[in-house]
Amino acid sequence: MPKWYYLVLWVLLLVGQTVSFKLKAASALLHDIQQLSDELMAGRKTAQPGAELARQYIRQRFSQLGLAALQPDFQHPFHYSIGFAGKQGVNLIATLKGCNKPDRYIVMTAHYDHLGTVAGKVYNGADDNASGVATMLALAALLKTQPCPSYSYLFIATDAEESGLYGAKAFVAEPAVPLQQLMLNINLDMLSRGERANHLYLYGAHSLPGVVDYIKAEDFPVNLKLRHRGKGLRGQNRLDWSNASDHAPFRRAGIPFLFFGVDTHKHYHTPQDDWQNIDPEYLQRMFDSLSQIVLWLDQQPPEWYQAARKTK
Numbered sequence: 130m131p132k133w134y135y136l137v138l139w140v141l142l143l144v145g146q147t148v149s150f151k152l153k154a155a156s157a158l159l160h161d162i163q164q165l166s167d168e169l170m171a172g173r174k175t176a177q178p179g180a181e182l183a184r185q186y187i188r189q190r191f192s193q194l195g196l197a198a199l200q201p202d203f204q205h206p207f208h209y210s211i212g213f214a215g216k217q218g219v220n221l222i223a224t225l226k227g228c229n230k231p232d233r234y235i236v237m238t239a240h241y242d243h244l245g246t247v248a249g250k251v252y253n254g255a256d257d258n259a260s261g262v263a264t265m266l267a268l269a270a271l272l273k274t275q276p277c278p279s280y281s282y283l284f285i286a287t288d289a290e291e292s293g294l295y296g297a298k299a300f301v302a303e304p305a306v307p308l309q310q311l312m313l314n315i316n317l318d319m320l321s322r323g324e325r326a327n328h329l330y331l332y333g334a335h336s337l338p339g340v341v342d343y344i345k346a347e348d349f350p351v352n353l354k355l356r357h358r359g360k361g362l363r364g365q366n367r368l369d370w371s372n373a374s375d376h377a378p379f380r381r382a383g384i385p386f387l388f389f390g391v392d393t394h395k396h397y398h399t400p401q402d403d404w405q406n407i408d409p410e411y412l413q414r415m416f417d418s419l420s421q422i423v424l425w426l427d428q429q430p431p432e433w434y435q436a437a438r439k440t441k
């Protein structure tokens with residue numbers, strides 16, 4: 130066979146691999162969402178048996194992906210209190226070592242807890258936030274397909290977000306990696322229900338002007354909307370975006386963050402937040418957009434994140 134023939138074959142193989150990875154990633158994404166929002170998990174309420182089932186599932190996925198643990202079984206238990214009541218939660222943390230800047234970390238967070246079962250109705254929380262956890266797993270799989278990511282990564286499935294961001298607060302109070310080594314927090318909370326206007330929102334980019342320029346210059350499969358600082362409207366409610374989810378404790382510690390999420394929708398915090406209401410095509414577009422952004426962020430120099438750091 131002529132030499133060019135091998136070259137063509139090789140190119141076809143490479144293209145084929147990328148396409149098949151993306152398709153596989155999107156179907157794994159939907160599968161993870163289905164599993165995490167299954168009735169068996171009973172809404173994954175903190176300290177309930179359903180949350181333990183969710184942890185078993187996430188730990189198994191961390192292992193399958195070949196991610197490393199910092200503590201046995203990826204488990205990082207923590208205590209917190211609401212009023213006088215002492216409570217316990219469990220974060221799960223997996224890590225992936227980078228090659229160029231192994232001592233600098235990009236931290237992804239996605240809360241796995243949800244509202245549980247209320248008045249006999251299970252709040253499955255497919256969008257809030259099985260979608261964020263599943264996307265974090267798919268992004269970990271994507272970073273694994275790279276020869277080696279530039280930065281090291283922490284993937285944190287946080288607990289007790291719904292009752293007051295306690296998992297993220299516990300991590301920042303006693304970080305598994307010194308805060309100085311954390312370059313960026315990417316927080317994923319509600320990523321699957323932007324089908325109506327093909328929107329995905331990004332909050333936090335104002336501290337990273339390079340990200341704003343990049344987002345404005347690029348075309349993404351979803352319509353990526355930059356949110357403004359401070360308070361805004363989510364559905365009918367006024368909402369303070371800066372404190373809306375797990376990025377808040379990182380922000381208060383001066384660490385730059387990017388918070389991705391869709392707007393509220395009619396199934397938000399209802400028993401109808403089910404995977405059957407997710408449009409798989411939107412899911413694919415969301416994932417392709419985030420993949421592009423995460424791989425780009427991995428290539429930016431540490432000075433770039435350091436400049437956005439707020440010293441207290």
Ligand SMILES: [Zn+2]
Pocket residue numbers: 240257258290318319374
């Ligand atoms: Zn949430």
